[in-house]
Amino acid sequence: MSLASGRDHLAIPGPSVMPERVLRAMHRAAPNIYGGELVDMSDTLYADLNRLARNEEGEVVIYIGNGHAAWEASLCNLFNRGDKVLGLINGRFGLGWVDMAASLGIDMLRLEGGSEEPVDPARIEALLREDRAHDIKAVMTVQTDTSTSIDNDIQAIRRAIDAADHPALLLVDCIATLGCQPFDMQGWGVDVMVAGCQKGLMTPPGIAFAFIGPKAWNPDVRPDLRTPYWDWVNRVTTPVFAMRFGGTPPTHHLYGLRAALDMLFDEGIDNVWRRHRMLAECVWCAVDAWQMEGGLRLQVPEPGHRSLAVTTVCSENGAATALREWCETETGVTLGVGLVATPGTNTSDDLFRIGHMGHLNPPMLLGTLASIDTGLKALGIPHREAALEHTTQLLARLIAERGLR
Numbered sequence: 162m163s164l165a166s167g168r169d170h171l172a173i174p175g176p177s178v179m180p181e182r183v184l185r186a187m188h189r190a191a192p193n194i195y196g197g198e199l200v201d202m203s204d205t206l207y208a209d210l211n212r213l214a215r216n217e218e219g220e221v222v223i224y225i226g227n228g229h230a231a232w233e234a235s236l237c238n239l240f241n242r243g244d245k246v247l248g249l250i251n252g253r254f255g256l257g258w259v260d261m262a263a264s265l266g267i268d269m270l271r272l273e274g275g276s277e278e279p280v281d282p283a284r285i286e287a288l289l290r291e292d293r294a295h296d297i298k299a300v301m302t303v304q305t306d307t308s309t310s311i312d313n314d315i316q317a318i319r320r321a322i323d324a325a326d327h328p329a330l331l332l333v334d335c336i337a338t339l340g341c342q343p344f345d346m347q348g349w350g351v352d353v354m355v356a357g358c359q360k361g362l363m364t365p366p367g368i369a370f371a372f373i374g375p376k377a378w379n380p381d382v383r384p385d386l387r388t389p390y391w392d393w394v395n396r397v398t399t400p401v402f403a404m405r406f407g408g409t410p411p412t413h414h415l416y417g418l419r420a421a422l423d424m425l426f427d428e429g430i431d432n433v434w435r436r437h438r439m440l441a442e443c444v445w446c447a448v449d450a451w452q453m454e455g456g457l458r459l460q461v462p463e464p465g466h467r468s469l470a471v472t473t474v475c476s477e478n479g480a481a482t483a484l485r486e487w488c489e490t491e492t493g494v495t496l497g498v499g500l501v502a503t504p505g506t507n508t509s510d511d512l513f514r515i516g517h518m519g520h521l522n523p524p525m526l527l528g529t530l531a532s533i534d535t536g537l538k539a540l541g542i543p544h545r546e547a548a549l550e551h552t553t554q555l556l557a558r559l560i561a562e563r564g565l566r
């Protein structure tokens with residue numbers, strides 16, 4: 162017997178909870194793909210995706226695929242075999258993108274920041290200053306690394322590149338963060354950004370995006386890694402609707418995405434970011450309030466280095482896995498597995514992740530935190546009392562102050 166027989170709550174860092182409005186928009190008969198409503202509706206998606214990313218002067222391509230597809234598409238369209246690229250690593254996702262680039266034949270320079278803090282932008286600047294011949298073609302980084310929940314300061318990375326007076330492009334993976342936390346492609350000088358639909362954009366996994374800023378958009382240059390299917394020039398310039406997708410469009414995903422973007426703009430993107438910040442602060446408050454010898458702690462010590470979309474929690478003696486399994490069976494909350502930052506290992510029994518991205522409000526998040534609190538008691542995992550009391554006091558304060566922040 163368990164109490165899990167209500168609505169299941171998925172608190173993993175992607176795919177995130179799918180809103181009814183998105184699901185309803187997808188529940189329809191197959192549309193014509195050669196003209197009519199789908200084609201007209203899709204035009205609005207490109208404009209609104211660029212509005213969301215603040216890339217109004219650039220281009221955006223929709224690929225059928227997951228985040229990994231957008232990773233590969235961005236690399237293929239920008240580089241030749243043997244090009245030198247600087248990759249920042251502070252977790253499994255930064256590492257995954259860098260490894261993919263290396264396996265494509267790109268000459269990767271790796272800057273590791275460890276698993277608790279971002280790479281220091283001063284190290285980026287120093288490395289670029291040494292590259293007097295300007296061999297390094299680009300700097301690539303994740304905004305949030307979803308394994309460690311480290312957040313990189315993208316503006317600081319751009320400042321480091323500029324301070325070195327280096328022409329390298331800046332490539333950013335916002336797969337975890339687009340629609341969750343501030344991002345301004347143009348304002349921050351990002352040249353290429355990749356994202357998926359299943360995290361902050363609340364749409365079932367299946368489509369991904371490459372945003373291309375003016376400096377990275379060179380339709381007359383053909384890098385030798387570019388293959389016909391991923392070719393973003395064809396996809397942007399084709400007059401044939403289906404060929405924007407390299408074939409049959411992802412019809413129902415497009416309707417789902419339309420509904421998701423409507424939800425984000427109806428709420429107001431600044432409010433969406435503010436909501437994510439307030440909910441993230443509740444998670445940090447609860448974990449800090451539980452913390453004691455032998456119990457849980459946040460993986461990222463410095464609040465300014467933490468993601469607003471996901472939080473990684475560390476434990477001892479395998480408590481994370483025990484807690485995750487207890488919450489799933491006994492309460493119906495699914496927490497994210499712990500992904501280890503270093504290669505060679507995979508999941509860890511002393512890490513779990515709380516996804517707080519997308520379609521999420523206080524009852525959903527407080528329910529998750531209260532389930533964890535109950536699990537700590539049920540399993541005898543060391544923790545301090547009254548963490549939920551601290552958290553709701555903080556939330557009340559944040560709500561009272563929201564106009565000022």
Ligand SMILES: *Cc1c(COP(=O)(O)O)cnc(C)c1O
Nearest residue numbers: 227228229254305307336337357
């Ligand atoms: C989820 C995620 C990915 C991988 O996306 P998939 O859709 O699983 O391929 C890559 N990078 C980051 C930062 C992510 O959060």
